[in-house]
Each structure stands twice: as C-alpha cells, then as structure tokens.
Amino acid sequence: MLVKFGAVVLLTPVFLLPGVLVAILGGWCGQIYIAAQLSVKREMSNAKAPVLGHFGAAIAGLTSIRAYGAQETFQTESLNRINRYTRAARTFYNLNRWICVRIDAIGGLFAASLATYLVYFQNQKASNTVYVSCSAKVGFSGMILWWVRVLNDFEVSGNSLERIQGYVQIEQEPKPTQGGVPPAYWPASGEIRAENLSAKYSVDGPNVLHNLSFTIHSGQRIGVVGRTGSGKSSLTLSLLRCIPTEGAVYYDERNIKDVNLDVLRSNITIIPQIPELLSGTLRQNLDPFDQYDDATLNDALRAAGLFSLQSEMDEGRITLDSAISSGGGNLSVGQRQILALSRAIVRGSKLLILDEATSAIDYKTDSIIQSSLRQELRGDVTLITVAHRLQTIMDADKIMVLDAGRIVEFDSPKKLLKLPQGKLRALVDESGDKELLYSMAGLAQTAR
Numbered sequence: 001m002l003v004k005f006g007a008v009v010l011l012t013p014v015f016l017l018p019g020v021l022v023a024i025l026g027g028w029c030g031q032i033y034i035a036a037q038l039s040v041k042r043e044m045s046n047a048k049a050p051v052l053g054h055f056g057a058a059i060a061g062l063t064s065i066r067a068y069g070a071q072e073t074f075q076t077e078s079l080n081r082i083n084r085y086t087r088a089a090r091t092f093y094n095l096n097r098w099i100c101v102r103i104d105a106i107g108g109l110f111a112a113s114l115a116t117y118l119v120y121f122q123n124q125k126a127s128n129t130v131y132v133s134c135s136a137k138v139g140f141s142g143m144i145l146w147w148v149r150v151l152n153d154f155e156v157s158g159n160s161l162e163r164i165q166g167y168v169q170i171e172q173e174p175k176p177t178q179g180g181v182p183p184a185y186w187p188a189s190g191e192i193r194a195e196n197l198s199a200k201y202s203v204d205g206p207n208v209l210h211n212l213s214f215t216i217h218s219g220q221r222i223g224v225v226g227r228t229g230s231g232k233s234s235l236t237l238s239l240l241r242c243i244p245t246e247g248a249v250y251y252d253e254r255n256i257k258d259v260n261l262d263v264l265r266s267n268i269t270i271i272p273q274i275p276e277l278l279s280g281t282l283r284q285n286l287d288p289f290d291q292y293d294d295a296t297l298n299d300a301l302r303a304a305g306l307f308s309l310q311s312e313m314d315e316g317r318i319t320l321d322s323a324i325s326s327g328g329g330n331l332s333v334g335q336r337q338i339l340a341l342s343r344a345i346v347r348g349s350k351l352l353i354l355d356e357a358t359s360a361i362d363y364k365t366d367s368i369i370q371s372s373l374r375q376e377l378r379g380d381v382t383l384i385t386v387a388h389r390l391q392t393i394m395d396a397d398k399i400m401v402l403d404a405g406r407i408v409e410f411d412s413p414k415k416l417l418k419l420p421q422g423k424l425r426a427l428v429d430e431s432g433d434k435e436l437l438y439s440m441a442g443l444a445q446t447a448r
C-alpha cells in the first residue's frame with residue numbers, strides 16, 4: 001500500500017495531502033465497520049448452532065416425529081431458528097456492502113480527481129504518467145479495503161481465542177503424578193472395599209450416596225438393585241472417580257484416590273446402559289491397538305453371546321470386518337451391548353461393571369450372556385451387575401439393595417429372601433416370575 005501511495009506522491013506530489021485524507025477517511029469507515037461487524041458476527045455464530053442442532057436432532061428423531069405427526073411443529077421451530085440466523089447473516093452481508101461502497105466511492109473520487117488534474121491541468125494527455133499514477137491510485141484504495149478486512153478478521157479471530165481460553169480454563173480432573181503410578185502387578189485381585197463412601201454430583205450439591213461401607217471379594221458376582229434414583233449408577237460412577245466422593249474405596253488394597261485416573265479407569269471396565277462404539281470395523285472397536293489375534297476376538301464375541309444370536313447363514317451377519325458407524329448407529333442397542341461386553345472380555349480387567357447392560361436384550365439372550373460370562377470370566381474377575389431384571393442377578397453371590405443412596409441389604413439372595421420384611425423379598429414378591437426367582441436363589445417354595 002505504501003509503495004502504491006509513494007508512486008502517486010512521486011508522480012504527482014500535490015496529491016500527498018488528499019492521499020493522506022483518503023487513508024484517514026478509509027480508516028475511519030473501517031473503524032465503524034469493525035465495531036458493528038464484531039457484534040453481528042457474534043450474533044451469527046450464536047444463531048448458527050441452534051439451527052444445526054435442531055436439524056441434527058430432527059434427522060435423528062425422524063421416525064418419532066413422523067409417528068407423532070409433529071412435522072409442522074418441527075418445521076415452524078426450524079424456520080424460526082433459520083429466521084434468526086438469516087437476520088444476522090443479512091445484516092452481515094449489508095455491512096460488507098456498506099464498507100465496500102464507501103471505500104470504493106472514496107477511492108473512485110480520489111482516482112477521478114487525480115486523472116482530471118493530470119489530464120486537464122498538467123496537460124499530460126497520452127502520457128504514461130497518467131496511466132501509472134491512476135493505476136497506482138486504484139490499487140491504493142483497494143489496499144485500504146484489504147487492510148480493513150485483515151484487521152477485522154484479526155479482531156474476530158481474537159474473539160474466538162477468548163472463547164478457546166474460556167474452554168481451556170474449565171475445571172480439569174487431577175493430572176497424573178509420579179506418586180499415582182501403582183506397581184505393575186496392580187491390581188492383582190478384583191477386591192473392592194468401601195469405607196463410609198459418600199458421593200455427590202457437584203461440590204456444593206446434596207449427597208446421593210450416604211456412608212456406604214461394604215467389601216466385595218475378588219471373583220465375586222454382585223448384583224445391585226434398587227428403585228429408580230436409589231443410587232445404583234452413582235455407585236458405579238464413584239468407583240471410577242467420575243463424581244466427587246468422600247470416604248475411601250480400596251481396589252486391591254490401594255485407595256483409588258491415590259491412583260492416577262488413567263490407570264484406575266483402564267483397570268476397571270464398565271458397560272454403560274447405552275454403550276458407545278467408534279466408527280470403523282468391529283475389529284478396530286474390539287482391539288483399537290491391534291494387540292490380539294482374530295481367534296481371541298472371535299472367542300470374546302462368542303462368549304458375549306453374539307454367535308448364538310446369528311447363524312452362519314445370516315446375510316447381514318456381524319463379523320470382525322463388519323463396518324460400524326459412528327456411535328454404533330447401524331446396530332441395535334442390544335447388539336451394541338453385546339459388542340461392548342466382548343470388548344470388556346478382551347480387555348480382561350479384574351473389575352467388570354455392567355450397568356443395566358442387558359436391559360435391551362431379550363431374556364433368552366440375556367441368560368446366554370450371563371452363563372457365558374460365568375464360564376468366560378476368570379475366577380478372580382469381580383463382576384458388579386446393576387440390574388432391573390431380577391433374573392439377571394438372582395444367582396449372584398451377593399445382592400446389594402440400595403434405597404435413597406443407602407445400603408439397606410447386602411447378603412446372598414438366599415438369605416435375603418428369607419427375611420420376612422426384606423426389601424429384596426418385596427421386589428421379588430412384586431415381580432411376575434416370583435417362583436422362578438425363588439428357585440434361582442436356591443429356595444424351593446416349601447423352604448421359605
């Protein structure tokens with residue numbers, strides 16, 4: 001820009017002052033433009049996310065929208081959101097036109113007066129000076145516009161940096177420390193001991209678990225039951241230190257608070273209610289670091305019950321090479337749970353937590369999985385199953401009954417079912433397959 005301005009001044013020194021004036025005027029317009037544009041751009045960014053979010057949600061829930069005839073409501077909401085976005089986008093476009101018209105007008109005026117001066121007052125018709133000087137001038141005003149845009153982009157990007165800074169400064173989980181690395185043999189057993197364990201979802205929130213104390217010996221199969229909201233999922237989250245806790249939990253005699261989070265979580269496998277799968281092949285999902293051979297992976301699939309659900313002849317049979325879409329979207333929730341179970345078997349952790357893991361699977365498949373788990377898991381693997389379906393856990397070594405975040409019963413199903421006022425007994429008596437549950441617990445009708 002300076003070179004172009006220098007060329008104009010060199011060829012026509014009298015235009016030094018008007019040139020500076022043009023630069024000042026351009027800068028002033030640019031200031032107004034930048035001030036207005038920043039807030040419009042912010043508004044545009046804020047209005048864009050709801051449009052995309054609503055669109056994504058509508059696509060994901062297309063079947064439900066059609067089933068409930070809610071197309072019109074969704075269309076109206078979508079149009080409202082698009083309107084809000086286009087209002088900001090149109091203002092943004094108009095602001096661009098505003099600055100372009102002003103800068104071009106100022107530049108055009110300067111170029112026209114320069115050309116008039118050179119042609120009519122300097123008598124330099126047909127001279128190269130006219131051409132060079134005018135073309136330098138046109139480039140000069142173009143450069144003003146360019147600078148305004150660069151400065152504007154710079155400020156907008158600075159604004160994004162502020163937002164990134166905001167994300168960087170959110171509260172972080174404790175970083176790994178040298179002292180938090182346990183010996184390589186840890187955990188040698190799957191024993192879990194809790195002493196006065198309390199948990200909450202936020203530092204200033206109410207306790208959702210209250211002073212739980214229990215011991216689960218290595219290799220035991222534990223069922224956790226309780227009504228909705230009794231704290232079953234919260235208990236599993238506190239074992240993984242995903243929520244703030246008080247008291248102590250010892251995993252193979254080591255306080256989990258003294259173990260780095262990455263080590264702790266890689267030594268506990270949890271299968272949540274809706275398991276996550278990654279986009280790629282089934283093989284990549286089971287073994288992301290390519291550590292196991294196909295035989296091991298297929299054994300895990302078989303153990304989890306996948307092969308008992310599909311015959312060799314099935315056309316859409318799931319194999320190690322089957323493509324899995326992001327989040328496991330091309331599989332049913334039941335299939336996802338089976339694959340997550342296989343992944344858990346491959347990992348071979350000493351502690352396996354199934355959080356309602358078989359809730360989306362029919363009873364037959366569930367019993368196949370449960371019996372496979374019994375055979376496949378090594379004797380020292382502790383299995384904690386959070387279950388609504390009592391059949392899943394009725395033959396467990398012990399059942400923990402939670403009520404409002406407290407342990408109200410923790411013993412073998414046989415003993416608990418003999419308690420006349422027992423909570424587990426009440427749950428079993430309410431259920432439709434009461435007889436089966438009693439016999440699963442090893443109690444004949446007459447023995448009660």
Ligand SMILES: Nc1ncnc2c1ncn2[C@@H]1O[C@H](COP(=O)(O)OP(=O)(O)OP(=O)(O)O)[C@@H](O)[C@H]1O
Pocket residue numbers: 201208226227228229230231232233234235
């Ligand atoms: N993200 C959360 N933030 C705050 N409180 C929560 C949160 N999730 C659960 N809670 C509360 O913690 C308590 C225990 O909930 P939790 O999910 O552990 O129960 P649950 O027994 O697993 O229930 P369900 O059988 O419905 O899964 C409930 O009172 C619930 O309101």
